[in-house]
Amino acid sequence: xxxxxxxxxxxxxxxxxxxxxxxxxxxxxxxxxxxxxxxxxxxxxxxxxxxxxxxxxxxxxxxxxxxxxxxxxxxxxxxxxxxxxxxxxxxxxxxxxxxxxxxxxxxxxxxxxxxxxxxxxxxxxxxxxxxxxxxxxxxxxxxxxxxxxxxxxxxxxxxxxxxxxxxxxxxxxxxxxxxxxxxxxxxxxxxxxxxxxxxxxxxxxxxxxxxxxxxxxxxxxxxxxxxxxxxxxxxxxxxx
Numbered sequence: 302x303x304x305x306x307x308x309x310x311x312x313x314x315x316x317x318x319x320x321x322x323x324x325x326x327x328x329x330x331x332x333x334x335x336x337x338x339x340x341x342x343x344x345x346x347x348x349x350x351x352x353x354x355x356x357x358x359x360x361x362x363x364x365x366x367x368x369x370x371x372x373x374x375x376x377x378x379x380x381x382x383x384x385x386x387x388x389x390x391x392x393x394x395x396x397x398x399x400x401x402x403x404x405x406x407x408x409x410x411x412x413x414x415x416x417x418x419x420x421x422x423x424x425x426x427x428x429x430x431x432x433x434x435x436x437x438x439x440x441x442x443x444x445x446x447x448x449x450x451x452x453x454x455x456x457x458x459x460x461x462x463x464x465x466x467x468x469x470x471x472x473x474x475x476x477x478x479x480x481x482x483x484x485x486x487x488x489x490x491x492x493x494x495x496x497x498x499x500x501x502x503x504x505x506x507x508x509x510x511x512x513x514x515x516x517x518x519x520x521x522x523x524x525x526x527x528x529x530x531x532x533x534x535x536x537x538x539x540x541x
Contacts, residue, residue, distance in 0.1 A: 310335075310337070310345065314335045314337065315345075317334060317335050318331055318335055318342060318345065318346075319353040319354075321334060322346060322351070322353070323353060328342055328343055328346075349479075349480060350475075350476065350478070350479025350480040351479060352475065352476055352479055352480065357422075357423075359419070359422070360422070363418065363422070364391075364395070364399060364418065366411070366415050368389050368391070369399070369411045369414050369415055370411050371385070371388065371389055372385055372389075372396060372399060372400070372409070372411075373409060373410075373411050375388065376400070376406050376409060382396050382397050382400070399414065402417075403417065429466075429469055429473065430469065430473075430477055430486065433466060433467070435467075436466070436467055436469065437486070439457075439467075440453055440469070440474065440486070441486060441490060443456070444486075444490045445490070449471075450471035450474035450475055450478075451471045453469075453471070453474065454468075454469065454470060454471040454474070457469065478490060
């Protein structure tokens with residue numbers, strides 16, 4: 302069994318994982334629900350800072366699966382690129398690029414083309430703090446003064462009411478702090494947060510009922526049997 306097969310998550314498992322995490326379920330409960338090791342679940346949550354990733358959506362301008370099927374059928378009966386484009390009400394250049402980037406007329410496959418287009422569409426949006434060093438420095442200075450992200454957001458709105466480039470939401474600040482992969486804010490700044498957490502948790506999350514360091518089915522000392530008293534052998538003075 303390969304590492305990917307063993308530790309990977311299906312789309313359904315990821316969806317259920319984040320749903321349960323937002324609900325406030327424990328790591329153990331989530332791991333049990335999706336049948337994955339607790340450590341594996343924790344690594345995925347930590348990688349995203351405990352913040353549920355946004356649901357991906359296809360652009361309204363992108364070719365759909367049905368349009369790709371029409372392209373494939375059109376090529377099969379010998380239609381030209383312009384003819385297919387006219388039929389789909391698309392630009393000929395759009396159809397031409399679609400065919401050329403997916404191995405040409407002879408090797409074009411609808412399912413492969415659609416999957417590759419979905420993979421190429423991954424373009425992480427840069428955080429505003431990366432685009433504005435001045436704003437990033439200002440936010441860092443306030444965090445060092447133990448201001449909460451909500452306080453910083455409110456202060457920026459009052460100080461720069463007409464300058465949207467100097468404003469940022471508290472949710473974006475949490476993403477910059479907890480998701481360290483992009484290196485927007487230094488990891489050390491997480492330590493000054495009042496919660497002192499390394500991951501974002503749901504408001505309903507609780508550790509109540511979790512067996513943290515407890516022995517399962519432990520027996521109280523008062524209920525344990527008395528220790529058996531063993532009488533010592535009498536000293537006869539003989540050497541054996």
